[in-house]
Each structure stands twice: as structure tokens, then as C-alpha cells.
Amino acid sequence: MVADERTRKLVAASSEVVLANHVEPTADMRAERARASFDSEELAAYLNGGRHKLQRKAELVKMLSDSEWGNKSRRYFLTRQEEYTGALQGILGIWDLVQDKQISLDDALLMRQLFNLPGGLELHIGMFIPSILSQASEEQQAKWLPLAQNLRIIGTYAQTELGHGTFVRGLETTATYDVEREEFVVHSPTLSSTKWWPGGLGKTATHVILMARLFVDSKDYGPHAFIVQIRTLDTHRPLPGIKVGDIGPKAGYNAVDNGYLSFDHVRIPREAMLMRFAKVSREGKYSPPPAANSKASYATMVYVRATIVEEAGWVLAKAATIAIRYNAVRRQTTARAGQKELQVLDYQNTAAELLPLLAASYALIFMGKSAMGMYKQFEADRDRGEFSSLPELHAVLSGLKALSTWITSDGIEACRRGCGGHGYSLLSGLPTLFASYVQNATWEGDNNVMCLQTARYLLKNLLAVQSGKPAAGSAAYLQSAQQEMQSRCSLESAEGWLQAEPLLAAFRHRATRLCIVAVQALQAEGGGKLAFEGPAWNACTVDMIRLARAHSLLVLYSNFADSVKQLASQGAVSAACVAALRKLVALYGLTSLLRELGDFLEDGYMSGSQASQARQQQYALLRGLRPDAVALVDSFGFEDYLLNSALGRKDGDVYRDLLQRAEVSPLNASEEGPAWEGILKTRLAGPHARL
Amino acid sequence: MVADERTRKLVAASSEVVLANHVEPTADMRAERARASFDSEELAAYLNGGRHKLQRKAELVKMLSDSEWGNKSRRYFLTRQEEYTGALQGILGIWDLVQDKQISLDDALLMRQLFNLPGGLELHIGMFIPSILSQASEEQQAKWLPLAQNLRIIGTYAQTELGHGTFVRGLETTATYDVEREEFVVHSPTLSSTKWWPGGLGKTATHVILMARLFVDSKDYGPHAFIVQIRTLDTHRPLPGIKVGDIGPKAGYNAVDNGYLSFDHVRIPREAMLMRFAKVSREGKYSPPPAANSKASYATMVYVRATIVEEAGWVLAKAATIAIRYNAVRRQTTARAGQKELQVLDYQNTAAELLPLLAASYALIFMGKSAMGMYKQFEADRDRGEFSSLPELHAVLSGLKALSTWITSDGIEACRRGCGGHGYSLLSGLPTLFASYVQNATWEGDNNVMCLQTARYLLKNLLAVQSGKPAAGSAAYLQSAQQEMQSRCSLESAEGWLQAEPLLAAFRHRATRLCIVAVQALQAEGGGKLAFEGPAWNACTVDMIRLARAHSLLVLYSNFADSVKQLASQGAVSAACVAALRKLVALYGLTSLLRELGDFLEDGYMSGSQASQARQQQYALLRGLRPDAVALVDSFGFEDYLLNSALGRKDGDVYRDLLQRAEVSPLNASEEGPAWEGILKTRLAGPHARL
Structure with a gap:
């Protein structure tokens, strides 16, 4: 709207009064930096492990911002489903960069921190593979590690149950050895024995390391680890006898599909028990782990x-x-x-x-x-x-x-x-x-x-x-x-x-x-x-x-x-x-x-x-x-990309940033908003634009 | 999955061990109630204003649960847009019940508390109408009150700016009197003068009570209230010179469309100033409010x-x-x-x-x-x-x-x-x-x-x-x-x-x-x-x-x-x-x-x-x-409907409730989840269902 010259002059006189005491935030920020008693770049280099690390971080931020999956401009507007798929695309994007040798493993770690959206693969990387490494026998490792490391399967770690977190000995899921068929039967005897919380379990994982109470010959040997396939590899649907899903929205961390899981008399082979330490023989003989293992x-x-x-x-x-x-x-x-x-x-x-x-x-x-x-x-x-x-x-x-x-x-x-x-x-x-x-x-x-x-x-x-x-x-x-x-x-x-x-x-x-x-x-x-x-x-x-x-x-x-x-x-x-x-x-x-x-x-x-x-x-x-x-x-050396905060901008231009981010938020997709048609129009709409 | 008889027997022996120490939460809850030293219904009646109030609350809960707009079963799964429209449908549903004389005004207040989702009409009810009542002249009230009370217009209260909250005297939005045309020109001289936060402003309100610094003859009289139309009544689009929208997602309270608003030399009639107390005459003479008004x-x-x-x-x-x-x-x-x-x-x-x-x-x-x-x-x-x-x-x-x-x-x-x-x-x-x-x-x-x-x-x-x-x-x-x-x-x-x-x-x-x-x-x-x-x-x-x-x-x-x-x-x-x-x-x-x-x-x-x-x-x-x-x-007398909490259920059946709510959450809409097609399938899918 272009106002006429007279109006502009009239208003300009008022604006002048207002502007007399106005300070631009960017000017304040510059003044703050000018008054510091020490060199923040020096301290940032120390805290971050050297100037080259800061430099590398800046380069990785550039790669991330330029990629489709690394761009954070819609981060605060995502639906739960978008968060979940977006986080997977992110970690797979980083994974592929490593495979293509564009970045090192150290870079990948840094990139995960910068991307800052944990998703469905967290426990595959952080618990599933490490558990196989630490608790599986050599034969088991030979079978499972290549599959896991090449992402042919995705795993998670299923310990916590609806009714049990802290007290592991109280877990209710059972794995009963069937000596005739040389199999374990995995079962959830109560509602509260439903596995609950494992990250990636809801919709991502095909396999779990399952903590279940081992029973052999009616004797309770307490919690042991088993590797169990829960979804088919051709359709990603749950296997028979298995109920699995996402536990629903949380306060945060919603890109992760924390899941639930229960078993109705599900048979798994004897070899599914991780046997580096404790063992059950074909004949049903239980050998306890050596003491060092518990350590x-x-x-x-x-x-x-x-x-x-x-x-x-x-x-x-x-x-x-x-x-x-x-x-x-x-x-x-x-x-x-x-x-x-x-x-x-x-x-x-x-x-x-x-x-x-x-x-x-x-x-x-x-x-x-x-x-x-x-x-x-x-x-x-x-x-x-x-x-x-x-x-x-x-x-x-x-x-x-x-x-x-x-x-x-x-x-x-x-x-x-x-x-x-x-x-x-x-x-x-x-x-x-x-x-x-x-x-x-x-x-x-x-x-x-x-x-x-x-x-x-x-x-x-x-x-x-x-x-x-x-x-x-x-x-x-x-x-x-x-x-x-x-x-x-x-x-x-x-x-x-x-x-x-x-x-x-x-x-x-x-x-x-x-x-x-x-x-x-x-x-x-x-x-x-x-x-x-x-x-x-x-x-x-x-x-x-x-x-x-x-x-x-x-x-x-x-x-x-x-x-x-x-x-x-x-x-x-x-x-x-x-x-x-x-x-x-x-x-x-x-x-x-x-x-x-x-x-x-x-x-x-x-x-x-x-x-x-x-x-x-x-x-x-x-x-x-x-x-x-x-x-x-x-001196902490955070990039604006990482903080992703209108208020935390390094240059102090906070109000412009708030407004720009707000303008592109989904509720502003149309001028009249999502409630006009169907809700407000029938009540409000009059024949005239103005009263 | 139906297990054979032998398997069932084998597993049952294990389950028996687990169940020996298992306590159903509902049994615990009954025992808790049995040991109380006083009658919680008596105290609940006192705190809630009498047994009849509790009774009426239960009836209103029934009406709400049975209505389409009052049902809370999807409350934790809504997108921002659904929250926004859902809250409007709720308050309009209650509004209509009052109009149809199915409930009293007291009931409506109770219903709003029970429904518990503040939305785009909060400030229309809580600030716009009360401001007109307290600050508008009689002629102004005669014009605006019927429009507001019959929902022909929706208003809000626009005071806070990007750069000013607590300190009202520092507001930067100006309203300059143009004596020649007997109008005020409303203007936002800085980015930080953009109005920010008013509830309902983003996409709902057609009008605002605007707090702006009044200038007459280049003199600054400080903040005063004006009533300003911001959207057309026939299309709900912003009027010329007005930029308005939603400020984006917040930690909570997302059913409310808190909004931003700025003015580019927008003319409003002299009568738009709320003149019960302070006044500006046609000739541009300012009369300050009497002292009692500030009180x-x-x-x-x-x-x-x-x-x-x-x-x-x-x-x-x-x-x-x-x-x-x-x-x-x-x-x-x-x-x-x-x-x-x-x-x-x-x-x-x-x-x-x-x-x-x-x-x-x-x-x-x-x-x-x-x-x-x-x-x-x-x-x-x-x-x-x-x-x-x-x-x-x-x-x-x-x-x-x-x-x-x-x-x-x-x-x-x-x-x-x-x-x-x-x-x-x-x-x-x-x-x-x-x-x-x-x-x-x-x-x-x-x-x-x-x-x-x-x-x-x-x-x-x-x-x-x-x-x-x-x-x-x-x-x-x-x-x-x-x-x-x-x-x-x-x-x-x-x-x-x-x-x-x-x-x-x-x-x-x-x-x-x-x-x-x-x-x-x-x-x-x-x-x-x-x-x-x-x-x-x-x-x-x-x-x-x-x-x-x-x-x-x-x-x-x-x-x-x-x-x-x-x-x-x-x-x-x-x-x-x-x-x-x-x-x-x-x-x-x-x-x-x-x-x-x-x-x-x-x-x-x-x-x-x-x-x-x-x-x-x-x-x-x-x-x-x-x-x-x-x-x-x-004794607080909260209904399960109000708390809407799996853990806070009165009967203690917490785990069943958690599971049932999780099962219907959107990520579980399909068995294979939203990342299978397009993201996981190309990497994971093998020819066989099982390894």
C-alpha cells in the first residue's frame, strides 16, 4: 500500500519520536563482542578440539544445509510421520556419504550431532550391533554382523516392559526351552509384560535383541538375551504371533519410533540365544556365564x-x-x-x-x-x-x-x-x-x-x-x-x-x-x-x-x-x-x-x-x-544451523528471524486459514467487506 | 496364533512362576481406596461446590463424550491445523448449546473447563468484549457489542509487540491523528513494532482492540486503545495495508492461533478510538482520561x-x-x-x-x-x-x-x-x-x-x-x-x-x-x-x-x-x-x-x-x-474425561489404557509404517520373508 506524500510526512513525524530510543539488536550484539576481555575463538578452538575441527564443522554444516534431507527450515513444522521419515532419511543420507567415502566416520559422528534428530536407527547403531559384538558367540557374530552392518536387517534392543524398567530381574517375558524341538518358545504371559519403549521397534526394526526370562525344565534362570526376527524381510509386516507397533507420541524425541512388542507362543531356534557367555545345550543343559561377564x-x-x-x-x-x-x-x-x-x-x-x-x-x-x-x-x-x-x-x-x-x-x-x-x-x-x-x-x-x-x-x-x-x-x-x-x-x-x-x-x-x-x-x-x-x-x-x-x-x-x-x-x-x-x-x-x-x-x-x-x-x-x-x-562454538533458534542467532537479528520463520509456518499456508471454509464462513460471512 | 496343546502346557509352567508375584493394578487401586481414613466424596463435594455440581459435571461429560467435537480420543494425535479447527468447533459447539438453551451459562463455563482446549475465541470472550464494555463510549458499545455478542465479528486484543511485552509505555505502533480527514493513520514504524502473541489474531479475528501510541499534532500521548477491522467480512482476507498471520508453533497452547500484525499507513475513522475516557475531538483536541480510569x-x-x-x-x-x-x-x-x-x-x-x-x-x-x-x-x-x-x-x-x-x-x-x-x-x-x-x-x-x-x-x-x-x-x-x-x-x-x-x-x-x-x-x-x-x-x-x-x-x-x-x-x-x-x-x-x-x-x-x-x-x-x-x-473430583490420562485413570487400569491408546496412534495406521515404501524397502527388502 503506497500512502500519499502528505500521509507519509504526517506519520514520519511520529515515527521519528519512536525511533529516537530504538536500538537495532544487531548493533547491541556487535557492542557485546567488542567489550569482551578475551578471544572467544581461542577458547572455542580449545573446547572443540582445535581450529581444524571448527573449520570442518563449518564445512559439514554447508553440506547438510545444501542437502534436501539436511535442511532444517521446516524442522518445527513437521507432523509425527514427517519427523519419523525425515530422521530416517537424514541418518541414511549420512550413511551413504560414508559409503561413498565423501566423509570419514569421525565426520559422520559430527554430522549426526549437527543434524540433531535422533531416529529409528539409533538403537541399531548404539545397542543392537554392540550387543552382538559383546554377547554373541563367534558363529553368531559371523552370521549377524554383516547383515546388520550392511543394513540388510535393522535391529533394536528390547528390555523394558510396560510394567518393568529399573528392576530387570522382574521382567515377565518368558523364553521356555523345548528340548524335543530344540527351540525356545517366547511368550508374553501378562499385559504388563509387553515390551515398551525400545527405539526403532515401532515401525523400523526387523530384529530385536530380546531380554526374556529363560526357563529350562521349569527352572527360572532369570533374564537372558535372544535375537529374534519380528518382521518379514519382503513385506515388513509382523511375523505370526507377534504384535508390534509404535507407543504413540511423547513429549519430544518423536522422530524415534519407540515401540511395543508382545509374543503369543513364538518359536525361535536354540541358536537365537546369544551364547558367548551363558549357554543352553541341545539337551537342555544350562551353563551359567562366567563371573567376568556380569562385570x-x-x-x-x-x-x-x-x-x-x-x-x-x-x-x-x-x-x-x-x-x-x-x-x-x-x-x-x-x-x-x-x-x-x-x-x-x-x-x-x-x-x-x-x-x-x-x-x-x-x-x-x-x-x-x-x-x-x-x-x-x-x-x-x-x-x-x-x-x-x-x-x-x-x-x-x-x-x-x-x-x-x-x-x-x-x-x-x-x-x-x-x-x-x-x-x-x-x-x-x-x-x-x-x-x-x-x-x-x-x-x-x-x-x-x-x-x-x-x-x-x-x-x-x-x-x-x-x-x-x-x-x-x-x-x-x-x-x-x-x-x-x-x-x-x-x-x-x-x-x-x-x-x-x-x-x-x-x-x-x-x-x-x-x-x-x-x-x-x-x-x-x-x-x-x-x-x-x-x-x-x-x-x-x-x-x-x-x-x-x-x-x-x-x-x-x-x-x-x-x-x-x-x-x-x-x-x-x-x-x-x-x-x-x-x-x-x-x-x-x-x-x-x-x-x-x-x-x-x-x-x-x-x-x-x-x-x-x-x-x-x-x-x-x-x-x-x-x-x-x-x-x-x-566460545562453545555452536553453529546457527545446529541451534536452529530465532533467539540464539549469532548476529542478534532475532526479530526478523522470528517473523520470517512464522510467515512460512503451515497455518499461514492460506490467507484465510484452515477454519474459514466449513467453520467460520457460515457464521461470519456478510455481504460487505467492511462494517 | 494358536499354539498346540503341548506348547501351551510347556509355556504355562513358566507363566505360573511369573504370575506368582504379579499384582493387577486395579486390585492395588481398590486396596488404596479401602484404607483411607475419610470419605473422599464428602471432601470432593465441598471443594467442587456441592454434590449437585459433581452430578452436573458428570452429565456434561456424557454430553461432551457423545458429541463429535467433544470426543477426546484423538486429542494427542492432532496436527496443528486439526488442533486449531478442533478447538473452534468445540467452543462453537458449546456456544450453540447455550443458544439452543440446552445448557446454562454456568454449564458452559464448566464445559469449557472439561473440554480443556483453549482456541481462537479465548480473547474474543475474555478481552475483546470486556474491553468494549469497559473502555468504549455508549455509542461505540451500541454499535460493537451486538456484533461481537452474536459472533458477526470476532475480536482480539493486540498490545504486545515483538520487542515489547512488560513495558507498555515502550510500544512502538503509532496512531497519528489527521485533522484534515478526521482519521487516524495506524502505522508500524519498525520491525519490532509488529504486534505479536494476541490469541485468535493469526487466522480467526476480524477485528482487534489495538494499543497504539497516540500522536496528535506531533505530540506523543502514549498508548491508547482503538478498534480496528483487519480482515474483510466476505472473504476473511486481510484488508489493504495489513499484514497478519499466525506466529508459528509453541511449546503448547497450539489450538490458539496467536498472531502477528503490522500496519502500513492504515487509515481508521476518528470513531475507532475507544472514547469512554480519553478523547480526541474532530478538531484534534486531546482530553486525557479522568484519574479513576487508570485505576x-x-x-x-x-x-x-x-x-x-x-x-x-x-x-x-x-x-x-x-x-x-x-x-x-x-x-x-x-x-x-x-x-x-x-x-x-x-x-x-x-x-x-x-x-x-x-x-x-x-x-x-x-x-x-x-x-x-x-x-x-x-x-x-x-x-x-x-x-x-x-x-x-x-x-x-x-x-x-x-x-x-x-x-x-x-x-x-x-x-x-x-x-x-x-x-x-x-x-x-x-x-x-x-x-x-x-x-x-x-x-x-x-x-x-x-x-x-x-x-x-x-x-x-x-x-x-x-x-x-x-x-x-x-x-x-x-x-x-x-x-x-x-x-x-x-x-x-x-x-x-x-x-x-x-x-x-x-x-x-x-x-x-x-x-x-x-x-x-x-x-x-x-x-x-x-x-x-x-x-x-x-x-x-x-x-x-x-x-x-x-x-x-x-x-x-x-x-x-x-x-x-x-x-x-x-x-x-x-x-x-x-x-x-x-x-x-x-x-x-x-x-x-x-x-x-x-x-x-x-x-x-x-x-x-x-x-x-x-x-x-x-x-x-x-x-x-x-x-x-x-x-x-x-477428593479433587476430576473426571477421567478431563484428565485424559492413561496413568491417571480412576480405576488404575493404566497398562491396558496405554496400550489401547498407542494402538490407534497415527504411526500405526499401516502395519509396515510410513517409511517402508520409498525409504526402507529399497534397502531392506529381500526375496525371503525370513533369514
Whole structure:
């Protein structure tokens, strides 16, 4: 619509008043980068494994954006069916690039992360093939591996049932050996024994590794693994006796066809049992697995938890990047007319919400690096037949799995709320990030159960100490539990809280005290006796979980402080980077301490005035870190393609992006919208265009 | 598939072993109801306004389920377009029932709650018509009301812009008066001035109440309201100069077409300005609104906040109902083989997570009743020209809006996680409940901004007291701030914490102390001066928000305790009900205290041993409330139709429900799934059905 000259002039006078205080978000973003105290590209190169990795990532992003299947422009508009097929096309696209030797296997891993839409092949790659490798006999491997690796079959791993997740021994699916026909009969005796949740099971997989209770001669040998074909290879329809399908929509992760599966007296050959360790002979003789095997399968669980810890920091970092970039260009409210509005990140409460989450991202990323390092050390030991570090590794990673996924789940949502109304739009990227992440708190070991495992380990270590034996590994601090109970925080100034040691001491003290409290509670519930399962234990789980969280925080914080110290002593990054990271270490420690301040005051370890000095120092750190906020998220090195967020754009041009994405959303396919014909027209339509 | 007799016998022996420890969830649910200490139907009748209301609700549910538009069986499978059109069909269905006199207006309200899918008419009903009623002149009302009330036009309320939410004075859309043509020219001078978020704006509304900055003779008079037609009435297409559409998908609430809208020099008649209060004459003379008007529009905001507080408890109650029912029939883990597994609600940590949320639901429901009562009292005063209670009402409801929506948002997610893996399925109802609720924390006044309003009020009251004037209303306790700082908790036993008074005293003490701390902080930042906005204020917002939360919790808890006390003294429900409610009051208070224990220890108000007694009492209450857990959620009186949750079924038959809902989900429309043809077939298909 072209207005006449007079109208334009009239309106221009009003516009001028409005524009006087208007700031373009891209200008704000440039100013933010100009004020940083260190070089974010240097830190990004370090965190990402070198400048060449960042470079390669950019090239892969280009390949992805240019491909039909890698383009993300419709990602937030897909129906469930489109998500499912789109994810398969994506992973097959990457698969083909590897086959055609256009990219390396390392590139493929990076590409999967960038593409960022897990689909129906996740468990084929992540569980089916690895299970065959670890649990199948040589003959079985020779038969199944080529089929799986060449995608002639697609598999998944079917353990969880409608009624059983955590407690594997309680599974109800049965596999009964029929010695006459040398076959197993697989059966689902109850509704609740229906397999439920396996990824790729719904509509993709042709085969499963099935966990079922083995019965031979009416004797229950507990859960064992079988390989079972569930769909025909020529029509992809379920085989007779098998009911299989998708479990329906979820909060997120909907490109994956999590499935259900039940069996009505389905016969499979004896050779379908994975027989690298446990065996059933033709004659029906059962041979149990050697003891080392249970340790090996234990190791797989531990590995999965290490990967979850590793991922947590990077996921929270994405949320922090989006929220901090947006709040750096978002302006709201001025006290006086005629002044520019304030950047929202300059409000103390916004900084107090977002900067600790930035610090937590770094803490978790460094923890992930160490967790993977610990796991690799264990692998090297294991290959020499040495399993002694497994209990410690298991205890540390169980608690860290819980703590890190809680921090990240809650942190993403805090970032989303920190973006005000726009955080509620899918186009911000935050709701999808949250919805596709939060299952981490309940899968691969429910977080509460994880904490109980860690608590059990700590209690046993404390009891060992009390009976004169040494405490081990991450629990070593319990060695001096008795003396620790007498120790008190000795800081006398706010500046003291800038150092890691007083914070570490406080976290150590708390964990020690809570361990002693937990033992006392368990003893009281058990009438003086100590049992690590059963009624008394179940009545003390609140104290146990508190303890495990406190211990895990100590591990996390101590690793963060150590990692930055090492970085500095190795000269891996410049002094300016180290200085910024040191502030993050202090902020993370102080925020964690102040959030659970009662724990440190309850037994008099800290005084009220020490608490108030800690708070002063926390506020000072928020001010000190503010100029580096954007540079610190730039340092994660995320591509716009990966974040796929209108609010998290590197250039800050958030409002244009929101509008452009909205304009092409499906509801806007027609001007009059999908409700005009058939619903609104009969009621609204009048003879005239205007009233 | 029919197995032969021998196979069936073989397998039956295995099944017998499995079934020995199997418990049907429906049996668990019956047992739960049998052990309750009070009559849940009695309490349900009280909470729902009488047995006749429950009866009527059941009848309306029947009407809804039987209607085509009210059936919810596909609710979790809808595309965005289907959600949008489905919600419109629903509200129009209810509308028609009222027109046909099949149901009353009260019934229609109930039906909307039961149908539970807000859509494109929400703001027509909730903002457009009320705005005309409150802000249009008599002539304007005569013109617009019949059109709106007969659905000849559909309206919405367009205030928020891409770049402006909270700060209304910063809006950038302009309406410039053209005295020559006696028209306004409406214009969007920047991208960020695009209207963004109004519900129903995207594809439904034909008209908007537009908030735009009024310019007359180049002078800026700030935001004013105009009624503007945006779409033609014969084709539903946008009028010239108008760009309008849907803002794209959100975390939830997707049946509502939240929209964007921008203007390119659009002319509207002078009469389009709503002129009940402010006016622009033909000659371009501006008359400001009388002072009372700003109070009236203030009152609308306050009303909206009261409704949000009222809703919060009922929403959290839904989540608590689902999680508690499911965890009462969910069994997991036994310490010894051959024993039944434990109901998950019997683990202390599960009870410690869910029962306080149950208590919070009750606390919020009673608060909602009182908040509405306070608002109605104000209305009665207002109609007598008496506005003096408005500042108090505004301050109380702002803080409560924030606290209650935080509690409910976080509480739903905690309930979801408390359901383990199945909580992640949409079929549980919990993800949708969360996603469609959490915008409450950021809309209608961002929670942090709400807290700042309350804090400002409290600080002013404290300053009044310090200068010898009285503190008012909910801030009356600040009257004795000086003495309060010396007071200490005097309890000497765990049982003492069963009473409300020690908890109230603790909450009062904390709020008082934090108010004094906040004044000191503000003074320090302002170099001795006290300014309630500007740089010093912005640098103290963390302390201000802490204060507002502490104050609001005091109001919430005090109202909960008082309401139950009144219930008892009035004999409104039986003693057995009251006894259960009293335990909830104590549990809620103790949980709130222990969660922020540091606040009570920091200045020595409580001692460590008092804290540990409080914790003992909390644990005892969890045990004491456990037998009544299911009865206490039954008392909310939710219909299965409303909850629409496989896990929250009243009869406990959760696994059958999950499976049945999954089977009909769209991905299961064909046996081979949507990826077979075109994606998987070319790679997988072999000549044989089996390997």
C-alpha cells in the first residue's frame, strides 16, 4: 500500500519520536563482542578440539544445509510421520556419504550431532550391533554382523516392559526351552509384560535383541538375551504371533519410533540365544556365564552413563547460548522517558539466573571430558583383565548421571523462562531442547535410583573407615570423617570466596556430614542393623539421595576447579581466557553453596556473616562476568544451523528471524486459514467487506 | 496364533512362576481406596461446590463424550491445523448449546473447563468484549457489542509487540491523528513494532482492540486503545495495508492461533478510538482520561491475576492426581526373590516428592478461593467509588501470581518425572499439562516483574513504619519489624512443628528480615538514597525477588492454615476430613521451611537441632499421609474425561489404557509404517520373508 506524500510526512513525524530510543539488536550484539576481555575463538578452538575441527564443522554444516534431507527450515513444522521419515532419511543420507567415502566416520559422528534428530536407527547403531559384538558367540557374530552392518536387517534392543524398567530381574517375558524341538518358545504371559519403549521397534526394526526370562525344565534362570526376527524381510509386516507397533507420541524425541512388542507362543531356534557367555545345550543343559561377564555388561551401563554426563554440558550450553544472546539484545523498560531501554541481561536477576547456568555448562563440559577419560582408563585396565576400578567408576558415574541431567533439565527450562514470552515459541529452539532432553532424568537408570547406588557406595566406604579400612577413590575424603565433623569454615572476607579451596572444603564437609547422618538414619530404621536394601533402606531414601547429590556436586566442582587450574598451568589457553574461566569456577561454587545454604549452616560449619559475605561475592562476580557473557557463549562454538533458534542467532537479528520463520509456518499456508471454509464462513460471512 | 496343546502346557509352567508375584493394578487401586481414613466424596463435594455440581459435571461429560467435537480420543494425535479447527468447533459447539438453551451459562463455563482446549475465541470472550464494555463510549458499545455478542465479528486484543511485552509505555505502533480527514493513520514504524502473541489474531479475528501510541499534532500521548477491522467480512482476507498471520508453533497452547500484525499507513475513522475516557475531538483536541480510569484498567489486570492464582491449584491438582494414582499401582523392585514388588509410592523419596505437591495443590486451591473473594470485595467497594484497597490487592496478587505459577509449573514437571519413563508419553497427560501451563510464568506480567511490584509495596510499608506510620493489610506484620529481628524460634520438640503457629512465626520472621536486608541493599546501591526504579533498583532485584517470594509464601501458608481452621470451626466437613487436611497444612509448611532452611538459620532464628526436629516431623507426616494419598486426590473430583490420562485413570487400569491408546496412534495406521515404501524397502527388502 503506497500512502500519499502528505500521509507519509504526517506519520514520519511520529515515527521519528519512536525511533529516537530504538536500538537495532544487531548493533547491541556487535557492542557485546567488542567489550569482551578475551578471544572467544581461542577458547572455542580449545573446547572443540582445535581450529581444524571448527573449520570442518563449518564445512559439514554447508553440506547438510545444501542437502534436501539436511535442511532444517521446516524442522518445527513437521507432523509425527514427517519427523519419523525425515530422521530416517537424514541418518541414511549420512550413511551413504560414508559409503561413498565423501566423509570419514569421525565426520559422520559430527554430522549426526549437527543434524540433531535422533531416529529409528539409533538403537541399531548404539545397542543392537554392540550387543552382538559383546554377547554373541563367534558363529553368531559371523552370521549377524554383516547383515546388520550392511543394513540388510535393522535391529533394536528390547528390555523394558510396560510394567518393568529399573528392576530387570522382574521382567515377565518368558523364553521356555523345548528340548524335543530344540527351540525356545517366547511368550508374553501378562499385559504388563509387553515390551515398551525400545527405539526403532515401532515401525523400523526387523530384529530385536530380546531380554526374556529363560526357563529350562521349569527352572527360572532369570533374564537372558535372544535375537529374534519380528518382521518379514519382503513385506515388513509382523511375523505370526507377534504384535508390534509404535507407543504413540511423547513429549519430544518423536522422530524415534519407540515401540511395543508382545509374543503369543513364538518359536525361535536354540541358536537365537546369544551364547558367548551363558549357554543352553541341545539337551537342555544350562551353563551359567562366567563371573567376568556380569562385570562386562555392567561396564556397558557405565559407558552409557559416561556418555550422558558428557552430553549434559553441551546441551545446557546450547540453552545458555540462546538465552544469553537473546537477553543481550532484548531491551525492556526505562525509568525515564527519552532514554534507551535497558538490555535485559543488565538486570541483576537476569544475570543471576543465566550466568550460573553458563558456569554450570562449563562445569559439566569439563566433567564430561574427565568422565570419558575415566572410562577409557577403565577400558585399558579391563583389556588387561583388571576390573578393580569398576565399583568406583560405577558409583561416581551413577551420581553424576543423576546430578548432571537434573542440572541440565532444570537449566534448559530456566533459560526458556528467562527469554520471557518468546521462549515459549518453538522457533526459539528452547521448548524442543527441553522436551527432547528431559527423558534423560528417567531413562538409563532413573535418577533417584542412580543416587541410591552412589549412596550405598559411600555408606560402605564410611563403614570401612569406621572399621579401620581405607576409603577409596572419590570417597577418599571419608577417611577423615571423624575430624571433619569438627572442622569449621574460617573465612573472614568476601574475597576469600574467590578461591576454590574454601568452597571445596565446604562441599567436602557437607558430604561427610550427610554420610554420617544417612548411616545413623539407616541404623535407626533398622533397629541398630544396617541393611542396604529392604524396608529400612526404603524408608531412608530421602537422606540417601541428599547425600548422593552432595557427593556428586563435590566431584563436579572439584573437577571444574582442577581442570581450569591445569589449563592454566599447561598454558593451553591464554591468561585472559583463564581469568574468565576462574570467575566461572567461583560463581558456580558460590551459587551452588548459596542455593543449599541450610546444609552449611545447620551444624554451624558456616556462620551467618560468612553466608552474607559469600552472597556479596556472588553479586560481585555477576557484575564481573557480565561483559564476557556473550564471548563465553560464543566460545562453545555452536553453529546457527545446529541451534536452529530465532533467539540464539549469532548476529542478534532475532526479530526478523522470528517473523520470517512464522510467515512460512503451515497455518499461514492460506490467507484465510484452515477454519474459514466449513467453520467460520457460515457464521461470519456478510455481504460487505467492511462494517 | 494358536499354539498346540503341548506348547501351551510347556509355556504355562513358566507363566505360573511369573504370575506368582504379579499384582493387577486395579486390585492395588481398590486396596488404596479401602484404607483411607475419610470419605473422599464428602471432601470432593465441598471443594467442587456441592454434590449437585459433581452430578452436573458428570452429565456434561456424557454430553461432551457423545458429541463429535467433544470426543477426546484423538486429542494427542492432532496436527496443528486439526488442533486449531478442533478447538473452534468445540467452543462453537458449546456456544450453540447455550443458544439452543440446552445448557446454562454456568454449564458452559464448566464445559469449557472439561473440554480443556483453549482456541481462537479465548480473547474474543475474555478481552475483546470486556474491553468494549469497559473502555468504549455508549455509542461505540451500541454499535460493537451486538456484533461481537452474536459472533458477526470476532475480536482480539493486540498490545504486545515483538520487542515489547512488560513495558507498555515502550510500544512502538503509532496512531497519528489527521485533522484534515478526521482519521487516524495506524502505522508500524519498525520491525519490532509488529504486534505479536494476541490469541485468535493469526487466522480467526476480524477485528482487534489495538494499543497504539497516540500522536496528535506531533505530540506523543502514549498508548491508547482503538478498534480496528483487519480482515474483510466476505472473504476473511486481510484488508489493504495489513499484514497478519499466525506466529508459528509453541511449546503448547497450539489450538490458539496467536498472531502477528503490522500496519502500513492504515487509515481508521476518528470513531475507532475507544472514547469512554480519553478523547480526541474532530478538531484534534486531546482530553486525557479522568484519574479513576487508570485505576479501573489496573483493576482488570488485578482480576486476571486473581484468575491465574485460582487456576494454579486446580492445574497442579491434576498433575498430582495422575502421579499419585499411577505410583500407587506401579510396582518396582523387591529385595528378595519370590516377594511382590513394592508400590512405588511406598518408597520414601517418592512420597517426599509427591505428597508435598498434593499439599501444595490444596494450599493453592484455598488461596484461589480467597483471592477471588478479595477481588469480589474490591468490586463491591469500587462500585461505591471506593478504590483504597486496590494497592494492597495489587501487591498481594502480583506476588501470588508469581509464586503460584512457579509452584505449579515446577510441580507438574516433578509429577511427570515422578512417573518414570511413562511420564514422558503424551498419553500420560503430563507433558501436555506442563507445556500448556508454563507460559503462565511469563505472560500477564513476567513473574520476576510481578515480584518486584510486591517488593516495592513492602519496602514502602517498612519505610512508612520507620517514619511512624502504620503498615497496611498483608504487610501489617512489618509494624513490629524492629522487635521481630530479635525474636527466635522457641520450639523444643518435633511435635511442635505440627502446629501452624511456629511455622507462621518463622515465615513472618524471614519476610521481615529480608525486607530489612532489601532496604539496606537498596540504600547501599543508591549511595544512601532510596529509589524504586533506575540503576540502584535494577542492581538489587535478586534481593527484591527473594523478599517477594518469602512474603507470598507467608500469605499462602497463612491462608491455608486459616482456611482449614475455619472449615473445622464451621463444621463444613467431617472431623476425619479435617484431620487429613491438617496433616497437609503441616506437611506443606514444613516442606517449604526445609527447602529454604538457610533463610531461617542464617540469622540464628532457628537452631540446627530445631531443623533436625522439623525434618523428623516431615518424615513422620509423609508416613501418616501415605494411606490417604489416593483419597486425597480423589477428593479433587476430576473426571477421567478431563484428565485424559492413561496413568491417571480412576480405576488404575493404566497398562491396558496405554496400550489401547498407542494402538490407534497415527504411526500405526499401516502395519509396515510410513517409511517402508520409498525409504526402507529399497534397502531392506529381500526375496525371503525370513533369514
